[in-house]
Amino acid sequence: MKKEEILKQLNSYNTNTLMETLEIEFVDVGEDYVTAKMPVNSKVHQPYGILHGGATAALAETVGSLASAYFLKSKDKIVKGIELSINHLKSKKEGVVYGTARPIHRGRTTHLWEIKIVDEEDNLISICKLTNIVLDKNK
Known part of the structure; x- marks a missing residue:
């Protein structure tokens, strides 16, 4: 499947979700990473007119x-986030941020991801670690 088709499929999951509300869009996928903006x-x-940490966390977990x-x-499997840690390093008032997830560990039942949130100029805004649990879909 071509990258454009993969991204179209990934973005189709956003309909009627928080991701749609926050206008999160998957923009790149590779051998070991996924990027959304x-x-x-x-x-x-x-309230101070800067990017809310909760919105950043939503991008990272997404x-x-x-x-x-x-x-x-x-x-046959579903994934659920079970722990998210995030350090906010720089504020952002306007523009776009990109979140790229890369694996630290992909086991049979748990996955650990590092997600870097950067802006258009590749400034590091936040760094995150996400632990996911992999479950059987029918349970």
């Missing part, structure tokens, strides 16, 4: 969870 505007601001599900390539 999110616009920074008043929808995702906190891209990391999707990466687990995508690389599993199993219709």
Whole structure:
């Protein structure tokens, strides 16, 4: 499957979700990573007019969870985030941020991802670790 088709499929999961509300869009996928982008505007601001840490966390969990599900390539399994840690290093008022998930560990039942959130100029905004659990879909 071509990259454009993969991204179209990945983005189809966003309909009627928080991802759609936050305008998160998957923009790249490779051998061991997935990247999504999110616009920074008043929808995702906190009261001081900067990117809300919760919106950043939503981007991180979205891209990391999707990466687990995508690389599993199993219709019999589901993925759920069970722990997210995030350090916010720089603020952002407007523009776009990108979250890229890369695996630290992909085991049979748990996955650990590092997600870097950067802006258009590749400035590091936040760094995250996400642990996902892999479960049987029928349970």
